[in-house]
Amino acid sequence: MSFVDNLSRNIVGSSDAMMALRKSVMDVAEHNIPVLILGPSGSGKEVVAQSLADLSGRSGKLISVNCASIPKSLLEAELFGYEKGAFTGASKTHKGKFEQAHNGTLFLDEIGDMPLDLQSKLLRALETKCFSPVGSSREIEVDFRLICATHKNLYKQVVLKNFRSDLFFRISAFPIRVPALKDRSGDIENLVYHLAQQLTLSGQSNMKFEIEGDALWLLKTFSWPGNVRQLRNVIECLIIRSGGQAINAIQVQQALREQNEQGLNDQGSPAQQALNAEESNRSPLDSVTDYRSFFVSNGKLMIAEHLKTVERKVVAAALVAAENDVELAAKMLHLSVSELFDKKQTLDL
Template identity: 40%
Template structure:
């Protein structure tokens, strides 16, 4: 996820039953997912805060988006990753700034809270929010008023707050590392998103959902076809990186097998290699730094794979972007989401890697 992004307000009123909409927005028919979707369909129309918990990469933002769509709110869905913005900049991003609030503030700027007026503000990784901002956020929730940095007049606000974290906020509140009063404000409606390993029967539905998203994002580009043996191989994996790890595997399949059948052998030999959480030795890392032809992919074959059947042109920038996203995501998984180790593995400056993570919206937690 990027540091922040905004979903335009819905132009169509809700006509489907809430649970049916939740089923369409969130893949999965297992018992635990059906129960979760019934819960969010019930709580969506209310304006009380929602706290979404679950492991990294499990799909918490997708649940937040579904809550927004089911709420009937006409404003925008505004998402911000509290861990992706430096602490010294997060306050201005959230609360906005008035002209002259600090050196270089040459114009007034609405914050993300104001941009969520009439809609939903999604604060991802709220457990990483600095303590000083926790107090200010609590004040906003209590008064429904927001004051920009450098401003004197508070603005009345109407938004729904949805927060998410992979941390145990209850324990953090008891330990004093997260405000207890804010925790109780957020936990009015708690929703737990289970790890993929707890709902492996949902994997075919999730895979189909991701393939549909890929088809919409890259119209005309052929997609891989996963057969029954591939699905069995995928469901045998424990998926420590959850849906995010599955997305990486799917992207790798799209790049290596466009329009081709994928079976258990392709999954084992070509798609799961980067999912191993054990760090490689220096010798293994050096061995991995090979040219395409040394990895068994002659340049002309790589070109034809990228081009796809029946295509006459290639979006080189988009193709290279997909490769870069796949490699960065895989390296993050391998390093346990440690940005510094990932930068060393990819031989990048740490600042450069952070810029790429933000540019491509790659989650690091």
């Protein structure tokens, strides 16, 4: 199988965005420059990183680290390794991810969550290809290719002094953007069948996959805030519940409702709480981009109440995006500050 065919099997989709993404991967794969993969959570950044590593021609393997999932106090030791006795509990020498990635690819996922004090050590390792394990003065030389990923706006983090500007420019030599699933809805049908085949081949489901047209249409018109990861979870749930029978629209609606009910959002400002409440309490089909699907599945809508709900959601989203800067949010909404204050009071925000 050619590289192009293999890439198409891993990065699924025929939309313009995905065609451009595959071209970017092919263009940069064999070059030893850092790549920064951007995109929302669950959009498939890990798949892109794996594809880059597979096509790189490097003899080593892909070593992945999620910077957000490891406690800050342990991240340095995880990345650079440590000597025996370097700290309490260090009963033996440990080889870090940098050393494990020698002759291969190091993938730092959620790089935007890396602590500032560790960013300087990462920058030095990138520039010199040398590092010292925790508790050691010896330097280890490594040959690795770096790929980073984040769902954050790193440039904004630089402005806010949460991310080093020199590191940002060093890791973003070649940026690749992975689109949100809602922005490539034309790929959803292919993804549905691809994910179902993956689940079957991996042994996670031994049932056949069959889906009715109306059910597939509902999947194609849902907004998928959790992107491909959420779609995969829904497909797995539907396959299990179908019992080998064709999946219908009612089963899809139930699965989407359960996804929303199980969503856990961070609580923050009143506006963020209101936005979270709207997300968790709405019908699972309120988020579709085409209202026709809402009426097909639910039938009735009280327009005055619905418009008030939409207005509340829009105002809350603007306040969250503006980080509760009322003047900025008012500009976003083309309102005066006094008008926005009135709306906040009326909408209980």
